[in-house]
Amino acid sequence: MSSLPTTAPSDAAQFIKNRVRTIDGWPQPGVQFRDITPVLADRRALRTLIDLFVQRYIDAKLDTIAGLDARGFIIGPILAYELSIGFVPIRKKGKLPYKTLSQSYELEYASATVEIHEDACQPGERVVIVDDLIATGGTMMAGTQLLRRLGAVVVEGAAIIDLPDLGGSKLLRNSGLPLFTVCEFADR
Template identity: 85%
Template sequence: MSQSLSNARLDAARFIQERVRTVDDWPQPGVQFRDITPVLQDRRALRTLIDLFVQRYIDAKLDAIAGLDARGFIIGPILAYELSLGFVPIRKKGKLPYKTISQSYELEYGSATVEIHEDACKPGDRIVLVDDLVATGGTMMAGKILLERLGATVVEAAAIIDLPDLGGSTLLREAGVPLYTVCEFAGH
């Protein structure tokens, strides 16, 4: 990668990070919620964000983009469209209308279960798994497990934000999941 391209990507990542809003004590005391809404509302920031992901995956041999409920549903379909790929939704329990398989996991302030349609992808499909951020890594790991149970390969997990102090990015990498994030925030 050329130095100017590398610098442009760093500048773009900084531009995105500067637009992420921190909401203290939400959804519970002690949590610093990283809100991507300002990124989505700013047409230049949204375009910059999607362009970063498109440039990362434009030459990858992929079959689909999978997005995690709910904010992965915002980024994932746009990225899938830009790459001329299909989109696979991974939803919270009870939200998908057809036959599903499910996976439970722990997150930073509780537990949850996600589901995927049993025919969402086929064995051998190469998929990038997308969400807004990586905190404890539970949601991404649950998505990875579901896709792999259907026979797909998770080529990479991708998120806008990494919260490395919560350990999720380490958990994913130690589980053999390559991870790409645009920016990171220290602390909880």
């Protein structure tokens, strides 16, 4: 997959980016929140977004899509369905009912812990991990670490939005995780 582009075709990416809403000062002053709900509400934008991911992964011989809590739960199952593979949730601590593995990490403005069921995937399974955006990279890094602890091969991290100024995409790539993002916002 490393020979594939790391971003979506420019026309489709711009179409998606134009539908992302920016909310200044939420959830705290100084933050520009990138809201994907208008993308999800627009049938053409949602179809374009899912088609971008499906076309990227249709021949990747994947076993599973892992989605990060919470917005990775929106795109992940749709993508898994379209690829005829399974979906695995990586949830915030205390939300999964069975035996779990945990991983703590730092966010842009807090710290958190995510968990995965200890039987979520088998050693050698090929997985793409999905979220709505990459900011500091902490959530995706923690999810990747959990999947690797289960023996999965994390083929790539995928997100709708990259916020490169926060350093997460660089951190993830430097850790050896290939990334695919649809669009980026160069400022916070």
